[in-house]
């Protein structure tokens with residue numbers, strides 16, 4: 300191939316995929332296409348952004364510096380002055396024309412397709428992004444011979460040893476914490492002759508440092524019909540930040556946090572904290588401690604606060620007292636599917652504001668920051684205890700002890716407390732129970748002791764000896780840090796499903812017995828229980844889209860099935876289907892019409908629309924069609940996801956390793 304003019308380039312950006320080595324970078328300032336060298340420099344291509352005014356439509360929260368760097372119509376118009384660039388690839392979305400494009404092209408464009416952008420287009424895209432485009436190298440690639448440029452035994456050992464450490468995955472542009480849903484295509488291994496493929500990992504990720512990059516990505520993916528995903532930490536239980544052949548917007552490095560002593564809007568006046576999309580729980584908790592305030596985030600240390608966690612509702616050790624994370628939000632900065640950057644509050648873009656607070660991550664746009672209520676400091680008391688079957692404690696007595704705990708779950712959330720507790724088999728007819736911890740915000744040690752005395756008295760009467768560890772802390776941060784250790788992730792031999800058990804199940808002994816019976820039966824069948832005694836306190840802000848089942852619950856219970864780490868796909872499928880269709884059916888039977896938490900739910904949840912969204916689904920679906928008519932944003936079990944499927948999937952083991960196509 301011989302290239303002689305720039306106009307040829309312009310015409311062929313999409314049409315003729317470039318075959319390497321026809322394009323190569325000679326320096327940061329030129330591209331050579333065959334024998335022709337073209338200038339590419341800061342004044343011609345990068346950065347494709349204008350610094351715009353700091354003012355927002357909500358004057359109470361100033362934009363963060365990365366939010367002031369935006370893509371504007373003027374910048375896009377200027378791109379068409381550069382012969383190299385097909386400016387329409389980066390143009391903001393109209394709506395109707397995009398719908399036509401969508402329906403005529405069917406599936407999202409996939410690597411290898413004629414319509415997949417050429418190497419040159421990716422190269423130019425990278426320049427427009429200010430060199431922040433990262434071609435995916437799977438995290439464990441250093442373990443494999445088929446990645447000779449990165450293969451490295453020492454690095455492989457480090458990654459293998461740290462694989463269950465959430466920090467490792469959060470810091471990688473594309474890794475996800477539950478690789479089962481990526482497709483297990485590049486796990487750490489001691490056998491370098493195995494294959495490592497991209498599988499469900501995206502093809503490219505953008506290491507985002509400003510809003511213009513997000514806008515370019517949204518416009519490019521929409522105009523070129525690419526799959527688009529957002530990765531924040533990669534914590535999502537169902538691998539929602541993965542997607543084969545996708546372009547990924549990686550928000551992890553957006554870390555700004557500011558304190559607003561006097562935020563004021565029509566429905567709230569008081570302290571607030573604004574945090575950028577990449578902020579993780581430990582970061583905002585540290586900042587809040589330093590500001591002398593308290594904010595609502597999750598229990599996990601490294602889970603993002605302003606991404607999928609908040610968007611899914613977000614339960615917190617403070618939720619029984621103060622409400623869900625989404626209930627705290629006062630304003631959101633967001634890039635919408637048409638590429639525009641807007642502020643969503645109860646006054647401006649109010650439908651978007653409603654949908655973003657509970658309707659799910661990766662659905663309605665890319666949030667760049669959220670502003671949340673901040674509360675004064677208060678004391679927190681925690682309690683940890685455990686017991687198990689033993690020579691002195693028969694399984695009958697053990698279950699009576701757990702059953703006694705269930706008698707108090709409503710009292711405990713009414714008192715504003717939260718608890719994480721687990722139970723599972725430890726052998727034949729042998730079980731353990733761990734309360735790790737009960738978390739009592741704004742209660743003193745004495746108050747917590749009074750609250751739990753009735754249960755502890757009954758345990759003693761049953762002959763179950765426990766040694767509760769009760770500690771009072773001055774503030775949220777110290778208590779949270781002490782009792783919630785760094786989360787362990789990365790394993791591929793567990794699958795979870797969950798249920799938001801309604802408070803009405805506590806209305807009579809009969810219904811509570813049925814509740815407990817269903818849970819006990821599934822533990823005896825081999826399931827592991829990971830449960831939260833939590834209520835979503837009433838939302839005193841504007842109405843949001845949190846699953847209404849949250850307002851009815853006092854118990855968010857997760858049931859896990861675990862298989863052998865070396866199990867084959869048929870064993871995994873069988874265990875997974877047993878969980879979804881048999882074990883969980885007992886829970887559904889005992890809680891008719893209740894829901895489940897989308898962010899800690901079953902990727903195969905039957906009738907997920909009802910379970911994860913409840914009566915909000917119809918409104919969310921209609922809004923999704925309106926704001927994202929081309930279906931740019933897709934996540935498994937997301938709003939409108941029933942209109943899409945991923946090719947090549949096994950029933951019972953859905954992954955993101957396949958092409959995304961309309962149903």
Ligand SMILES: Cc1cc2nc3c(=O)[nH]c(=O)nc-3n(C[C@H](O)[C@H](O)[C@H](O)COP(=O)(O)OP(=O)(O)OC[C@H]3O[C@@H](n4cnc5c(N)ncnc54)[C@H](O)[C@@H]3O)c2cc1C
Pocket residue numbers: 476528529530531532533534535536539540550576596597598599601602603604605606607608609610611612613614615659660661662664665666667786787788898899934
């Ligand atoms: C160890 C552990 C502890 C957890 N603890 C809690 C807890 O205490 N309470 C709780 O409620 N949940 C908890 N979760 C579940 C958690 O809410 C979900 O995993 C959530 O999806 C994580 O969001 P993320 O942004 O950190 O992760 P990601 O996996 O990166 O993203 C999840 C989803 O959100 C979308 N998203 C991310 N950022 C943005 C953005 N800026 N704009 C729009 N969409 C975005 C992504 O597209 C994706 O669909 C926990 C999970 C784990 C693994």
Ligand SMILES: *[C@@H]1O[C@H](CO)[C@@H](O)[C@H](O)[C@H]1NC(C)=O
Pocket residue numbers: 309310311312313314385386387388389522523
């Ligand atoms: C520019 O990109 C658009 C897609 O947005 C495409 O329809 C058009 O054909 C491209 N033009 C050229 C000259 O490649």
Ligand SMILES: *[C@@H]1O[C@H](CO)[C@@H](O)[C@H](O)[C@H]1NC(C)=O
Pocket residue numbers: 337338339340341342343
């Ligand atoms: C930058 O590139 C443009 C277009 O390719 C060229 O006209 C200009 O001379 C270059 N500027 C510099 C400083 O190299």
Ligand SMILES: *[C@@H]1O[C@H](CO)[C@@H](O)[C@H](O)[C@H]1NC(C)=O
Pocket residue numbers: 353361362363364367
């Ligand atoms: C935005 O404005 C505020 C004051 O209104 C100022 O403190 C802040 O530094 C400005 N930020 C940028 C990025 O200009």
Ligand SMILES: *[C@@H]1O[C@H](CO)[C@@H](O)[C@H](O)[C@H]1NC(C)=O
Pocket residue numbers: 349371373374377
């Ligand atoms: C667009 O190009 C014109 C002419 O080169 C320049 O004056 C203007 O500043 C550019 N606009 C933006 C937003 O870059």
Ligand SMILES: *[C@@H]1O[C@H](CO)[C@@H](O)[C@H](O)[C@H]1NC(C)=O
Pocket residue numbers: 461464465466467785
């Ligand atoms: C997890 O990784 C981080 C970053 O490397 C490290 O600081 C931390 O100690 C690790 N934690 C564990 C439990 O290994």
Ligand SMILES: *[C@@H]1O[C@H](CO)[C@@H](O)[C@H](O)[C@H]1NC(C)=O
Pocket residue numbers: 492493494
């Ligand atoms: C790796 O992939 C190649 C090509 O698809 C295949 O022939 C080979 O059997 C694979 N090797 C292993 C160990 O799976």
Ligand SMILES: *[C@@H]1O[C@H](CO)[C@@H](O)[C@H](O)[C@H]1NC(C)=O
Pocket residue numbers: 433472506507508552
């Ligand atoms: C991402 O960008 C940040 C700066 O914003 C930089 O510190 C970091 O090293 C980059 N990470 C990767 C993986 O490129």
Ligand SMILES: *[C@@H]1O[C@H](CO)[C@@H](O)[C@H](O)[C@H]1NC(C)=O
Pocket residue numbers: 689690691764
């Ligand atoms: C069982 O009870 C005896 C007598 O009360 C006590 O000495 C022993 O420690 C108990 N064992 C366990 C496992 O609790």
Ligand SMILES: *[C@@H]1O[C@H](CO)[C@@H](O)[C@H](O)[C@H]1NC(C)=O
Pocket residue numbers: 620674675677741
């Ligand atoms: C904590 O309790 C005190 C009374 O003991 C009450 O005044 C205060 O409002 C409570 N704080 C929160 C955040 O609920």
Ligand SMILES: *[C@@H]1O[C@H](CO)[C@@H](O)[C@H](O)[C@H]1NC(C)=O
Pocket residue numbers: 808809812
């Ligand atoms: C509930 O279960 C307990 C313990 O199994 C039993 O003693 C009680 O009679 C049951 N109550 C009802 C109303 O079924």
Ligand SMILES: *[C@@H]1O[C@H](CO)[C@@H](O)[C@H](O)[C@H]1NC(C)=O
Pocket residue numbers: 867868869870
């Ligand atoms: C999968 O493993 C199970 C249990 O080891 C075995 O019975 C079955 O034949 C295997 N299936 C396949 C397809 O290899």
Ligand SMILES: *[C@@H]1O[C@H](CO)[C@@H](O)[C@H](O)[C@H]1NC(C)=O
Pocket residue numbers: 824873874877881
């Ligand atoms: C399904 O669960 C039942 C108990 O409810 C158990 O006996 C059976 O072995 C399980 N099957 C699989 C494939 O896990």
